[in-house]
Amino acid sequence: MEGCRICGGDFFPKPLLTYDGAPRAAQGFLNVEQLVNDAAVNLKIWQCTQCGTVQHNLSPVDYYREVIRSIAFSPEMRTYRLQQLGSWLQLYALNDANILEIGSGRGEYLELLKECGAKSVEGIEYSKVSCELATDKGLKVYKGYLDHTGTSIPPGTKYQGFVTFSFMEHWPNPNASLKALSNLMSDGAIGLVEVPNFDMILQKGLYSEFTIDHIFYFDKKSLTFMLEKNGYEVLSIDVVWYNYILSAVVRKRPPLQIKHFEAVQNRVASQLRAYIERFNPKSVVVWGAGHQALAVITIAKISENIRYIVDSAPFKQEKYTPASHILIKSPDYLLEDTPEAVIVMAAGFSAEVISTLRQRYGHIQELAILGEDELEILD
Ligand SMILES: [Zn+2]
Structure with missing residues (x-):
């Protein structure tokens, strides 16, 4: 990968940091027979000289299209999410809107959205197993990923809202994926986008937060830049959940009224x-x-x-x-x-x-x- 995945700019000549012998994949847990073939990688973290975004330039892990959530919501997280999603739906009048979750995993957030009063929520998930688990719970989930491989969403379907949680930082080609997302959204559609907060990683020197699974390390500025560049106005961007998460509300840019x-x-x-x-x-x-x-x-x-x-x-x-x-x-x-x-x-x-x-x-x-x-x- 040559240069910035978002703006095409050059990286600074030296990586911000180098992590030799990094795991090939954070989810790649091995059984004893696989140990002989396990090759570590040299993970280098780069910063773009032009847009400032921090990222690695290795090939993505082979399961990057799938959302893997390790645990169910803790009681505290669940309370927080119900309050957060409920206010988001109310503030942007989205209770009756068609809402899509990008990377819906086993439907954890789809269920929360329904519980908050959203009448129509659907998801896209690449993992077949997760899709089946979500479907078994009565949720509407399309298998697929936002790139040229596409999804099984019927052509012409439009949504007025979308959410995506801790997934965008895994996307190797966010410009293409955000374009595919835009094609599914009505003008003025409202989104809730969350990624890990790189500002906290930086401030606290959390060296162990770098992983090949996460291609991008966004702060408020770089997340805003990527979203704005791809046709989304950032209406608000906040640090939430003990500083761990960047949470942005965006709107698909409608044409000017003239x-x-x-x-x-x-x-x-x-x-x-x-x-x-x-x-x-x-x-x-x-x-x-x-x-x-x-x-x-x-x-x-x-x-x-x-x-x-x-x-x-x-x-x-x-x-x-x-x-x-x-x-x-x-x-x-x-x-x-x-x-x-x-x-x-x-x-x-x-x-x-x-x-x-x-x-x-x-x-x-x-x-x-x-x-x-x-x-x-x-x-
Ligand atoms: Zn850049």
């Missing part, structure tokens, strides 16, 4: 047309050949009625505007010609232009300024 652009555009266009109609055909001049003026003239479809444009930039004078083909003259030409009105479209310079018009070209009585969102007619 419907109001259309309203402003229509209003300005009709104001411009109404103003021009007050005068004889082709007797209104526009001052300003900047990009906003050119866009407004084209969008409002007024180019036929513009006598010419004046602009103080010599390189524009005696040339024609692109697309609308209106001749550009020097402002001095206003002394020879006498248009009935001038519409100033000079953005931040409009006030200055009006002052020039009044001082030098006082014979032109009718003036208007195109503001940001409307036409201002001057007395």
Whole structure:
């Protein structure tokens, strides 16, 4: 693996640490016959120079797609989770939403979510045995993993919420997996993402926390970077459970709402047309050949009625505007010609232009300024 798995950046030249003779897999417990073939690995932990994310660059363990949880919830953890998940469902109005758990193991969290009032919860789990155990408990679980191998979720299925607990740090290609996740989510879907808190490992010098099973060691910044880069806005990110866990609430980024652009555009266009109609055909001049003026003239479809444009930039004078083909003259030409009105479209310079018009070209009585969102007619 060359470079950062998230941003493609280079690693710092030296690894943060090297752990020679590391177990080949944390879950690879051996029977006596297997001992002769057990080769340790040299685990090196690297940091990306660009996004800062800490990670190893070895091949993942062969069971990385499976979620293995060693114990059932302790009573304290269970109480904590019920409270946490209940508030999450309530805060984001997800009780009636379709919720998916990525890496649902034997359905431990699916059951908790149901207990908290979630009406529709489903899971994805790669381990066949875990899938069967969850199905036996009456849970809906699809076998699979979020990459090109896919899942058995019916095409077109969309979820409005997702959760994933202590799983993302195992993913060898998080960009691809998060993309696959996005394809299953509606715009604006809300997720709860948890990974081990690398800040605590770092602060306390917990050298034994590095394992080949965990490819990534996220802190708040790097987890946020990875999620944001892949289309998720991080709404909150907190350290929970005695500092061991980073817990982020994310939202699949919805497209910007720009419907109001259309309203402003229509209003300005009709104001411009109404103003021009007050005068004889082709007797209104526009001052300003900047990009906003050119866009407004084209969008409002007024180019036929513009006598010419004046602009103080010599390189524009005696040339024609692109697309609308209106001749550009020097402002001095206003002394020879006498248009009935001038519409100033000079953005931040409009006030200055009006002052020039009044001082030098006082014979032109009718003036208007195109503001940001409307036409201002001057007395
Ligand atoms: Zn990076």
